[in-house]
Amino acid sequence: MALTTYLEAIRQALFEEMRRDPNVFCLGEDIGVYGGAFKVTAGLLEEFGPERVIDTPISEAAIVGAACGAAHLGLRPVAEMQFIDFISCAFDMLTNYAATSRYRQGLAVPIVVRGPCGGGVRGGPFHSRNPEAFFMNTPGLKIVEPATAYDAKGLLKAAIRDDDPVLYFEHKYLYRRIKEDLPETDYIVPIGQAALRRSGSDVSIITFGAMVHVALEAAETLAREDDIQVEVVDMRSLLPYDKEAIARTVRKTNKVIILHEATRTGGIGGEFAAFIAEELFEHLDGPIVRIASIDTPTPYSPPLEDFFLPNAEKVMAAVRKLVEY
Amino acid sequence: MRHEVVMPQMGESITEGTIIKWLKKVGDRVERDEPIFEISTDKVDAEIPAPQAGILLEVLVGENQTVPVNTVVAYIGDEVPAAMPEASTSPPAPVEATTPAAATASSAIKSSATNHVAATATQIDEADVEDAAESTDTFGIRSSPLVRRMAREHGVDLRQIRGTGIGGRITKHDLLAFLEQRQAAAPSVSASAVSAPTATLTPAAVGTPATPPISPTALTPAVAPATVEAEGAVQLPGGEAVEVVPMTAMRKKIAERMVLSKHTAPHVTSVFEVDMTHIHRLRERNKRDFEAQHGVKLTFLPFIVKGVVDALRDWPVLNASIEGDNILYKKHYHIGIAVALDWGLIVPVIRHAEEKNLVGLARSISDLANRARAKQLKPDEVTGGTFTITNYGSFGSLIGTPIINQPQVAILGVGAIVKRPVVTDDDAIAVRHMVYLSLTFDHRLIDGAVADQFMSQLKRNLETFQAMELS
Numbered sequence: 001m002a003l004t005t006y007l008e009a010i011r012q013a014l015f016e017e018m019r020r021d022p023n024v025f026c027l028g029e030d031i032g033v034y035g036g037a038f039k040v041t042a043g044l045l046e047e048f049g050p051e052r053v054i055d056t057p058i059s060e061a062a063i064v065g066a067a068c069g070a071a072h073l074g075l076r077p078v079a080e081m082q083f084i085d086f087i088s089c090a091f092d093m094l095t096n097y098a099a100t101s102r103y104r105q106g107l108a109v110p111i112v113v114r115g116p117c118g119g120g121v122r123g124g125p126f127h128s129r130n131p132e133a134f135f136m137n138t139p140g141l142k143i144v145e146p147a148t149a150y151d152a153k154g155l156l157k158a159a160i161r162d163d164d165p166v167l168y169f170e171h172k173y174l175y176r177r178i179k180e181d182l183p184e185t186d187y188i189v190p191i192g193q194a195a196l197r198r199s200g201s202d203v204s205i206i207t208f209g210a211m212v213h214v215a216l217e218a219a220e221t222l223a224r225e226d227d228i229q230v231e232v233v234d235m236r237s238l239l240p241y242d243k244e245a246i247a248r249t250v251r252k253t254n255k256v257i258i259l260h261e262a263t264r265t266g267g268i269g270g271e272f273a274a275f276i277a278e279e280l281f282e283h284l285d286g287p288i289v290r291i292a293s294i295d296t297p298t299p300y301s302p303p304l305e306d307f308f309l310p311n312a313e314k315v316m317a318a319v320r321k322l323v324e325y
Numbered sequence: 326m327r328h329e330v331v332m333p334q335m336g337e338s339i340t341e342g343t344i345i346k347w348l349k350k351v352g353d354r355v356e357r358d359e360p361i362f363e364i365s366t367d368k369v370d371a372e373i374p375a376p377q378a379g380i381l382l383e384v385l386v387g388e389n390q391t392v393p394v395n396t397v398v399a400y401i402g403d404e405v406p407a408a409m410p411e412a413s414t415s416p417p418a419p420v421e422a423t424t425p426a427a428a429t430a431s432s433a434i435k436s437s438a439t440n441h442v443a444a445t446a447t448q449i450d451e452a453d454v455e456d457a458a459e460s461t462d463t464f465g466i467r468s469s470p471l472v473r474r475m476a477r478e479h480g481v482d483l484r485q486i487r488g489t490g491i492g493g494r495i496t497k498h499d500l501l502a503f504l505e506q507r508q509a510a511a512p513s514v515s516a517s518a519v520s521a522p523t524a525t526l527t528p529a530a531v532g533t534p535a536t537p538p539i540s541p542t543a544l545t546p547a548v549a550p551a552t553v554e555a556e557g558a559v560q561l562p563g564g565e566a567v568e569v570v571p572m573t574a575m576r577k578k579i580a581e582r583m584v585l586s587k588h589t590a591p592h593v594t595s596v597f598e599v600d601m602t603h604i605h606r607l608r609e610r611n612k613r614d615f616e617a618q619h620g621v622k623l624t625f626l627p628f629i630v631k632g633v634v635d636a637l638r639d640w641p642v643l644n645a646s647i648e649g650d651n652i653l654y655k656k657h658y659h660i661g662i663a664v665a666l667d668w669g670l671i672v673p674v675i676r677h678a679e680e681k682n683l684v685g686l687a688r689s690i691s692d693l694a695n696r697a698r699a700k701q702l703k704p705d706e707v708t709g710g711t712f713t714i715t716n717y718g719s720f721g722s723l724i725g726t727p728i729i730n731q732p733q734v735a736i737l738g739v740g741a742i743v744k745r746p747v748v749t750d751d752d753a754i755a756v757r758h759m760v761y762l763s764l765t766f767d768h769r770l771i772d773g774a775v776a777d778q779f780m781s782q783l784k785r786n787l788e789t790f791q792a793m794e795l796s
Contacts, residue, residue, distance in 0.1 A: 254471050254497055282474040285497040325491055 004182045007175040009149040010040050013156035014078065016186065018048055021076065024160055025052040027063055028080030037082050038116060038175060060089035067111040068098050076160055081115030084169055085129040098165040099140030108163045114156070116172035118210055118261055119298050119309055128298035130262035132238050135167055136271060142191055143239040145169040147212035149180045151236055154189030162191060171210040192237045194245035200229035203319050204249040206272055207259040208235040211310060215259055218315035228323055238268060243275060250276055254285035255322050259310060264292035286325040291318055326403040328377040334394040335366045335704050340478060342366045343391040343574065344398065349381045355401065363700060365574050369707060370700040377401045467494040475500050509648070575669040586731045590767035594726040597762050597780045600788050601742050604628045605758040611795045619684050626716060627686035629739055632786035634658045634678045637712060640779040644711045646732040647770055661710030661730055662690055664697040671697050672730060674710040683792055718742060724761045734770050738763035
């Protein structure tokens with residue numbers, strides 16, 4: 001069987017879910033005739049027609065608002081943000097409306113809002129963001145971010161079948177860079193479960209999304225050059241997040257690094273760090289370390305963007321320092 | 326002034342204790358060293374003496390509650406007669422033969438409890454200051470939350486460890502290395518460290534100075550603390566009536582030790598028949614005078630201990646243990662004696678049995694057994710044995726196959742001594758006092774031929790027993 005890219009995995013999930021459940025439909029900017037800015041939705045219009053693959057005006061608030069209304073009437077919309085940066089335009093609909101609806105009026109909002117996030121593709125400040133922290137403080141939302149093709153497909157299917165609003169952040173740097181053999185059978189990746197990507201005894205790196213690959217690259221080099229064994233935990237779901245998985249790895253290695261691509265201050269690394277400090281204090285043999293992007297908008301300039309983003313070298317330096325601590 | 330009474334640390338691996346019973350009520354007057362409550366820990370059950378004379382003002386921890394060591398369990402009010410403080414300034418008072426129990430209990434608390442307890446037991450301000458200064462020293466030590474927790478759990482004083490982290494910080498690896506080293510060193514340390522005379526066992530013994538008990542840190546039991554989960558209830562699963570009773574700390578410990586031993590050593594048991602008629606006659610002739618003169622009953626057991634020690638001298642491999650790929654030959658003979666209790670089993674140890682004559686052995690056995698039943702053994706008195714004797718014959722059993730008391734490599738079981746018709750050397754039939762002795766040995770280290778030669782030696786020692794002190 002041919003290897004499936006991360007992007008193709010997302011596309012497969014959309015096709016399979018739309019075939020499985022006639023209530024599932026897609027809406028977004030240029031997703032139909034054009035097939036999506038990254039071609040994630042290519043071919044959907046041809047198979048499912050314009051009633052289930054809807055090109056919308058350029059208004060994220062309207063897209064999410066329409067999705068919420070459709071969800072109330074029993075449909076399961078999958079809304080695309082052309083770049084996830086623009087989800088901020090729908091912030092009110094998501095945080096005040098969708099997230100609270102079930103609690104306010106007993107109306108479920110089974111919507112998925114998906115879109116490409118992340119940097120490393122020279123996208124500059126409007127096309128590179130990782131906005132998960134904006135939504136972490138919103139009970140009622142769920143947030144997932146896959147790091148592998150398998151998870152990209154399984155998490156999207158789980159998100160579509162979930163009765164609550166799920167934000168699905170797909171990392172555009174991974175779209176065509178990673179591929180793997182996927183099962184031919186239907187499967188989901190349950191929301192709320194982390195995955196252990198690499199087992200190690202010296203330091204744990206808690207991460208997600210594209211940074212999983214950065215962590216793994218650093219871990220392999222450290223094992224080879226320094227004989228340091230790094231454990232890599234891929235959170236996969238950010239809200240709710242897998243506290244048990246964090247506890248397991250901290251109890252095992254006693255030293256922990258939280259790695260994310262979003263900028264540092266106010267990033268969700270702070271939430272994980274607080275959880276560890278509160279619940280696992282007596283299992284720590286060193287300070288909780290965060291590695292994140294520098295506190296600035298994403299630069300256009302390629303050298304500056306490379307300087308801005310976390311990378312394997314930064315991770316290795318932090319690991320070496322923490323191991324010695 | 327209020328004085329704290331804390332849960333003492335009864336052995337260095339012990340992290341918590343359960344108060345079984347309060348022997349005093351709030352408002353009662355207590356004398357210093359008078360038992361005020363009973364505790365149960367993973368190692369021993371013990372009566373805890375008051376660190377201070379006064380009025381029991383407040384009880385903070387009720388019966389059947391389990392608390393970490395050093396938790397304040399009660400307060401005693403300051404009501405000390407003027408003469409009392411003087412006593413604590415002088416060196417440890419000579420142990421009085423009439424109150425061995427109180428003396429033992431008080432030294433137990435001094436030896437095994439923390440500075441904290443010592444400070445409350447001592448009335449001198451300077452001592453308080455010194456203790457406080459010493460205990461705050463750990464503030465200067467750089468470690469981590471994990472290291473501090475592990476140190477607490479394993480009873481490690483962080484001042485003993487040199488840190489290799491940045492700025493001399495003690496890391497997890499430093500602590501693990503220390504624990505490993507300590508565990509590896511434990512058997513040899515305990516063998517050499519127990520040279521301290523057992524003052525409390527032989528209070529009036531000639532030439533035995535009353536030295537303070539050895540520090541518990543010298544004896545490293547390296548036993549992980551058991552978790553206590555008491556869930557007492559009556560359940561009816563599937564209609565069958567059962568009563569669910571949580572195991573006591575002692576029962577859990579026994580269970581753990583028995584399984585550990587069977588998993589560790591390939592057990593082989595060899596049984597010898599020994600004619601005890603000679604010793605029986607010696608005993609019959611001397612027992613009345615012996616008791617009158619020494620204040621202790623003359624039983625068969627001291628004879629057997631003496632016979633065993635003499636045989637062990639000739640067969641040192643039975644007085645050994647295995648440590649990795651090494652054999653540790655113990656140069657001293659610390660003989661454990663299994664004592665059955667109503668609530669379990671405990672094996673107090675006669676230290677330096679090779680230095681004792683029949684009188685000394687009889688006294689030790691009687692004293693240890695009495696204090697075991699009174700829950701007044703010190704933790705040090707149930708560790709460090711090099712060979713164990715179990716006397717199940719006192720309950721009528723003829724032959725047993727005892728389980729080795731780890732890390733020892735052999736245990737002797739003594740059956741009931743019964744009169745039996747025996748064919749003698751000259752083909753006559755005679756009524757003799759016979760006993761079956763079972764030796765269970767660790768076949769990793771001891772082969773059958775060696776074990777049986779040891780047993781032949783023991784048989785000879787017993788059948789031709791020469792007791793100078795009984796002549």
